[in-house]
Amino acid sequence: MSSKNLGKWLLIVLPLAAAGLLLWPTINYSLLSSERAELEADTSRTGREALVRWDVDNKEAYESARAGRMKLGLDLRGGAYLTLEVDVLKLIESSADAESIDDDFRAIIEETRKATANSDVDVLTVFLEKFRARGKQLINYFPAAELTEQAVEEKLRRDASGSVDQAMEVLSQRINKYGVSEVSIQKQGSRRLVIELPDEKDTVQMRELLQQTARLEFKRVLMDRSLVRAFYAIDGAYKAYKSGVAPVVDTAKPATDTATTAAADTTKKADTAKTAAADTGKNAKDPYKGLSDDEKGRRIKADFPFSYMLFGSVAANEQSQPQQFDLVGLKINGVTPDQLPEKGLYQFRIPAQSLQEFLKILAIPQVRAAIPAELDVLVSANGNATKPGVQPDYYDVYGVAREADLMGDVIEDAYPSFDNSNQPVVMMNMNTEGSDQWARITGANIGNRIAVVMDDRVWSAPTVQGKIPNGSSQISGSFRTEDAMRLAVVLKAGALKAPVQIIEERVVGPSLGEDSIRRGLTSTGISFALIILFMMAYYAVGGAIADVALLMNILLTVAGLAAFGGTLTLPGIAGLILSTAMAVDANILIFERMREEIYAGKSLKTAVDQGFARAWSAILDSNLTNIAGAVPLIIWGSGPIKGFAITLLVGAIITLFTAVVVTRAIFQLLIASGATTLNIGQKRTA
């Protein structure tokens, strides 16, 4: 094989390899999904254990395949799609001083509403223009810390741009909290959010989530050894709830715990209860001694359905090394909560994969009843990573006061900033009423922690350094700049109520989605098969060569889309049909030219060369015309039009490569291997 031919082989093989590589996540994702679906369908028989183990083992592979896969649009797989818009005008209106609002102000608001009703222009800019056109001053209408036009405008701008982020944070948290899987939330433009849900049934729930206003509260953190007792109480209550018996509230004598719960279990699990009781008799210290690891794990889960998920640590003070412990271990070694240090910094963590189960148990009313009345058990809003550089893999568990000390609506402003040593901090200002209460609360809790809680998730739990007299607080901690920004966004959720409206909603039911995907795929498959057969019948060997290029074209186009993170939708399929038609056309143009040359008595080599040379200008011009037409559609078109144009653009570029470069390489390889005649379906010439 000469080096010239090697180049041609590479021309064919390399793009295919690249396409395979780009499409691998898509293929892998569908393999993994079906594997998981099988396990999930099996859970009734084998329990959830296999599924949980699978999730742990395959988490990374699954996540990376999911991230790199070719996504299918709503119209092809079912689901729901919502576009939300933040009503910036309402936000402006509600930030103004209620007493200062006059007819002029209302008129300006009304004018701005009309001017911005049907376009995506920046509402605040339009408002400010109209405001200034009337010679008005912002400081006469809007309260601000610093009374300059500049400062007020900046604050309004910050609020307006922040309101989308805020809606996004609030919604993300709620969505995660309710375990709605695979939801994507994205910002679109300056004041819109696009939410995609894989399951249409979630839209009802989603609407509820959207309509609630965020509940932001400050609660005292109550983290001491009594929390350990509460966790055991939750175990007991949950076991009782599962076995359908009235809850057995854990008493102050934890030593009898195993026996009590074992008794409670008897109704359903008489056998295990008996052996458990026998075990306890044999060895008071370790009831699981002598059992196989699997059996031991299963039994611990049955006996401590809640606390086995938790990992605790306690340190004497901030400087000393924390001591790790796990709650089951304490029980086995006969350590009661009362034997734990009275003073100390307690911390509890829960692995990310146990979070759903954890929240599910805590949501059960009977379980909640077992938690002491003044206490609430909450989880951090965001996951943390055990090591830097890995995915967040655990959440912090907090004990906080059930009663809120202060509600978030007293917050006037919150923004990220930097302290003297250039560490990211969050600044927070409160109104007069809030400041008075805040001074009292911080004064009474110096050295203690106060949690910032939104919708029952802890966003931050800073330690109070001193009494804060004027409501102007600085929250510092070991956070990164983006953490500070997020916290500021959440704190403002208490201050701003930028209403969010659903302006577009599209739902495709699963039956339509499934049906359309099946029929769409089948008919598309048949269509392509038809073209491939037709080409082979009409152009014989030439047709077969064109078919190779055509398959390569489709593969590369889809791979190209996957690489760009594109989504395959119905209009995308239209683009694919058009670019395939153009690829077929390119080869037809070439073959018709070749036949003309062959009929004119030219040699195969000349015919091939001339065929490509003469057809080239038509192929190039028609594809370039389409590329030129696709570009404005990508720039100015919205969703579906854009989807069409992107597929067309990618497809047309690839057509120029496959239909011309690749087919030519194959022809030349055939000629190099000694072919002097080739059947491209021409009439037999004498």
Add this chain to the structure above:
Amino acid sequence: MDLIKKTNIDFVTNRNFFLRLSILASVIGMLVVLAPEIPGLGIPRLIEPGIDFTGGTQTTVSFANTATSAEQVRGALAKAGYSSAEIKSFGKDGDFLIRINDVQDEASKVSADLVTKLNTAFSKNGEKAVILLGADNVGAKVSAELAADAAISLIIATIIILLYVAFRFEFVYGLSAVIALAHDVTVAFVISVLVNKLGILNLELSINSLAAYLTILGYSINDKVVVFDRIRENRERHRGMPLAELVNLSLNETLSRTLITGVSVLGALLVMVFLGGDVLEGFAFTMFVGIVVGTYSSIYVASSFLIWYTERVKHKSVGSVVHTEA
């Protein structure tokens, strides 16, 4: 296989007749389709823009009992307080499309509510009588934006196509191509509206169906460029040949390619029309019509206009008033 022999068909003699006919047909078709409702004569409005462009809510449902009639559905909905709902059957028996245009806010609640109400009305012994196939709720602002985006991007794309073809060939080629494209889209649009009105297929004008028209544009411009390319080549080869003859020669020489490409693409689309299901069939139908029209217009609209315009301009510049037969 070689089905199409070397041809010498006369495409150009009657060109002005075909050109006039095509332009007349598209203008009249467009007027008929866009005409407002004439209640006195019982003539309904033919065009039905989907909610993508009007705003409102559209819910598609499927009844377990396929014998359910549109009248029954209308009755149940009127009772449930949705008397302004338009009901249209589509796809399989028992599938209906319910549209309400005048929903103010909370449009998104309507679909869920409709399904619940219909289930209550039609359910016997608590079985599920109606399932939701899909719902679209589009706010007025979004629909205005979608329409504006579609119009702007289409206009700019057309101008760029015109400029590109004018740059690669001559200005008159770009102009001929764009006129032919306008003709293709218009005719495909008129036919789609009529077929939709007859209720054979659901071809409502939506943002998705725009992609079908864009495909027609793309295919049609491809077809025209191929013919123009041949004219460009033949002009070099046969210097001094009158334009009409040159065009006719080029049309004949590319005819084999035109038909082979057309047939293979149309065959593929036909499969989708019959097997593609609710989602693809309408799409494929519009494309099918457009590709037939586009192929026709390469010959009888783009080429005819090219000759007419060139000759008119040439005559003017020479100052001749003598009418020459091509």
